[in-house]
Amino acid sequence: MYSLSEIAGILGRDRVTLLGWVKRFELPVFSKGGYPECYMSFIRSIVYLRLSQVTESQIIELWKLEFKLLRILHADSLGSATWMIDGHKQTGHEDRRLFLSRYDLGTELRSSAVQPGLDFSESESELFAGLEMGEDTLRLLDSYMKLLDPIQQRLREQAPILIAAGRWARGGGW
Structure with missing residues (x-):
């Protein structure tokens, strides 16, 4: 378990930046500290994406689609405060796995075989099924993949540059 200040220190970011991310990504706040390892890992992913020149707005847009997918798939029914990043x-x-949450869909992302009706909770059923309310999981997954593809392309392009920068920072030269 970590405090937010410890996470900030480990990842080389200030606490205010992390608090902004917590708010914008709608992550749970633990008043007495005690942020789990999954929190550190999620924030580290954001730091890596930003270092790779992926804009915060792109990350947030992807996160919103991913969060919606998680809700449709009832990932929020497992009872954890950090269900979205567990x-x-x-x-x-x-x-x-979804890119930011690392949630395992149980099928390959590009296979279009997601089972949208799975529900792991014991809560009452909703009056209408997701499809009847316009929640087309496969269409949402397609939109998600269209956002994810250019982000992954950017990461592939930036990887050699970041590796060289790390080597240079350690005194290894170009």
């Missing part, structure tokens, strides 16, 4: 606690199946 996927950072798990490893493996990279091709099945």
